[in-house]
Amino acid sequence: MARAATTTDAFNAVAEPRRRAILDALADGERPVNDLVSALGLAQPQVSKHLRVLREVGVVDVREEGRQRLYRLNGPALKPIHDWVKAYESTWSERFELLDDVLDDLKKEAGDGSGQ
Amino acid sequence: MAVASSGTAKVTLPNDQDILITREFAARRELVWRAWTEPALVERWWGGQRGSMRSVEIDLRVGGTWRYVMDAQGDFEVAFNGEFREIVPEERIVTTEVFEGAPPTDAGDVLNVVTFTESDGRTTLELLVQCPNQEIRDAIMDSGMEIGMQEQYDVLEQLVVTLD
Numbered sequence: 001m002a003r004a005a006t007t008t009d010a011f012n013a014v015a016e017p018r019r020r021a022i023l024d025a026l027a028d029g030e031r032p033v034n035d036l037v038s039a040l041g042l043a044q045p046q047v048s049k050h051l052r053v054l055r056e057v058g059v060v061d062v063r064e065e066g067r068q069r070l071y072r073l074n075g076p077a078l079k080p081i082h083d084w085v086k087a088y089e090s091t092w093s094e095r096f097e098l099l100d101d102v103l104d105d106l107k108k109e110a111g112d113g114s115g116q
Numbered sequence: 117m118a119v120a121s122s123g124t125a126k127v128t129l130p131n132d133q134d135i136l137i138t139r140e141f142a143a144r145r146e147l148v149w150r151a152w153t154e155p156a157l158v159e160r161w162w163g164g165q166r167g168s169m170r171s172v173e174i175d176l177r178v179g180g181t182w183r184y185v186m187d188a189q190g191d192f193e194v195a196f197n198g199e200f201r202e203i204v205p206e207e208r209i210v211t212t213e214v215f216e217g218a219p220p221t222d223a224g225d226v227l228n229v230v231t232f233t234e235s236d237g238r239t240t241l242e243l244l245v246q247c248p249n250q251e252i253r254d255a256i257m258d259s260g261m262e263i264g265m266q267e268q269y270d271v272l273e274q275l276v277v278t279l280d
Binding site: 011088094099101110 | 125126127128129131132135137139141142143147148150151157160161162163164165166254256257258259
């Protein structure tokens, strides 16, 4: 594995579908846990457990406001994951650009491409 | 989350073990199928910007095998092979995929499920890479990281030029 151990944790944390759903819900902004419970349709202990994992790897931050705890995304911690996917994607983007050229030639051969 | 996109290709991680690659092509399904399955055509695109294809062998029948060998930049050989498990002409291919440089594993095969869907003369290609476990999935993703990062600027530059 080329990744550092610390980021492996974040990758693993984000791989769990329910935790991804929490991150998606937080993408719109800061939310209290009750909001997440109703948005996700999960029991509160479950949501709290997932939030704890996400906080431990640093992709989610929390702050106290009055009696509420508000959770929010920590963008910089998510960036390595974004970059990781993006790098793999570039392999396929390169291939597909060339495949487009192949298809253009096939369309010319078939004589049905110029009108499209 | 864990989604990035550039151009019109999209890579997502639908769960712990799989990778889903989606792309739409401005061509009928029959042509995309040919570009995907005829060795002389695969040779022209599969290497991307990473190297030229030394050989492409495809025995397109259930139980038949394929093998792609690429001369990567830096003069080393990269080879993949697999066996076709399911073939529905112009619709679907299921094949195993083995990277010949990877250490042998008992975990099971990586399966590639390719589907071709045509709509209004355009074809959507979906490639679902099903890995036996998360470790193997991540190793495949890492391969993009190792090679990809060095080249990203070059590729971007070329893309900008061709868009001109």
